[in-house]
Amino acid sequence: MSAKNALRAIDMIRCAGKAAPAYRAAQHAVREAHDEYVAAQAQLHHWNDHTHAMGGADRASPAHRALLAAVQEQRGAEQKVRKAEARLQRASATAQAHRPVLNRYPTERSRRRATNVLLDRLADHPVDLIRAADLIIIQTSSGKDSTVAMHRTVAAAKAAGCLHKVRVMHCDLGSEWPGVPELARRQAERYGIPFLLVTPDGGFLGMVENRQMWPDAKRRLCTSALKRDPTGPVITTWVAELGLDRQAIVLNVLGVRGAESASRALKARLALDTRTTSANRLVLTWNIIHELSEQDVWQDIASNGLEYHPIYDTGLERLSCVYCVLAGPDWLILATRVCFALELPHPETFAALERRIGHSFKQDFTLNAIIAAARMLDALDGPITWRRGDALRRHLGQAAAAQYLATLTY
Ligand code: SF4
Structure with a gap:
């Protein structure tokens, strides 16, 4: 099957998957509208009989006002029935058009499986x-x-x-x-x-x-x-x-x-x-x-001389937000020490926001605690340092890093 046909089939399965529940929803809407109509009609009959029994002519009586309201309600219900029936007709035509696909893949699971097989072939x-x-x-x-x-x-x-x-x-x-x-x-x-x-x-x-x-x-x-x-x-x-x-x-x-x-x-x-x-x-x-x-990723970067962000050289393995809400304490402490080394304002900016909103950056610890720990480590070991190419040295070795740095065009 060509890629174009596979993509067309994926969309047909998607549309069929949408047509089936849309048809069911339209059937439900028709049933509901009919029930409403029957209830409105019963109400209208009730007030008709009541007004008749009361002599009917007094247009100001509460019974007469209720009768008028019941007439309105019945008209509204009639309109709903017409709308719901039109919707059912449309949904039924769509479902009919997708009948061959729905017959072949009758369940959500079977449609998902067929879609995945096609997607997998395309990815190859x-x-x-x-x-x-x-x-x-x-x-x-x-x-x-x-x-x-x-x-x-x-x-x-x-x-x-x-x-x-x-x-x-x-x-x-x-x-x-x-x-x-x-x-x-x-x-x-x-x-x-x-x-x-x-x-x-x-x-x-x-x-x-x-x-x-x-x-x-x-x-x-x-x-x-x-x-x-x-x-x-x-x-x-x-x-x-x-x-x-x-x-x-x-x-x-x-x-x-x-x-x-x-x-x-x-x-x-x-x-x-x-x-x-x-x-x-x-x-x-x-x-x-x-x-x-x-390792494959770093190899691709080295072999093709792709420019990577220098933050990887610091030992941080992800180029995320300076403070990422998914990061653990060690990562956050290292990020803070990198901010100190680069004289970035982020630790103070984030910690001030944390204080202002009164909500801790992480459930188990605050950014203030992270910053204090980073300061302590800097005091003990001195500020952290790094060189361009350190990420490649860590992942691929000194020779690969040297070769990469020698061929840099940026
Ligand atoms: S904080 Fe949110 S947006 Fe920023 S790197 Fe982490 S997950 Fe992504």
Whole structure:
């Protein structure tokens, strides 16, 4: 099956999956509207009889007013029945159109399984997938995984002759390490692909101030509200710019690796983004480096001379916000010591916010405690130091780092 046909089949299964519950909901709505109509009719009869028995002519009597209200109610109920029946007719036509798919995949589970098989096959053929796509968006954090995801996507797009379909976007939360948006832009420029910088209102600290609460692992509003949600309008704009008269195929590339965590290991290489997909766009999330190990990522960076953020040289293994709500105490202490060494204001800014809102950065400890621990370690061991290339020395050894540094073009 060609990539285009596989994508069409995925959308047909998606629509069939939506048609079945829509049909059931329409049947339910008709039943409800009929019940309402029957009740309104009974009420009308009751007040009709009552008004008749009372002599009927007194237009000011409460019985006459109730009769008028019952007439109104019955008219409203009649209208609801008509609307619900029209909805049922539409839903039934849609369900009928998807009958062959629904017969073949009658349950939600069977539809999901069929979709996953198709997605898995598509992920095995990235060049075909790219050829079938209309728009490829690389969402980069500028971190090492995003860097390699971008490089691999561009390589596949070049092999497919489709580099013109690729665009890069970066969400700047205002709480990351210095130089992150600039690095994202340089990385996009390296391949000559358009770059969009998105700056959500208020950023990370504004969101915390508004909510008077830090996000946490269970309520990661920082990623959902500040990173995921702004993506929808960007996709809408870019799809509109394509000016297609059919459904656009959009690949949304992320640098997610399975080895990073148990929940990420469960993610697929290619997944249907049901939140963003609609009649005019089929959006697939492409975790293009899902199977790579951390070592593979550093190897890709070294072999291809890719620019990585110097924060990795300090010993921090993630390019996150300066203070990430998912980080443990050791990581946060090291981040604080790096801030001291770089004379960054973040420790004081974050700690002041923590005091102002009266909500502890983490459930078990405050940022004040982290900063105190970092100060103590600096006093005992002296400020931390690092050299360019230390991340590569740690992961690939001295020779690989020396070679990388010697061939740097940035
Ligand atoms: S790096 Fe951490 S704090 Fe920043 S947005 Fe991501 S999860 Fe939230």
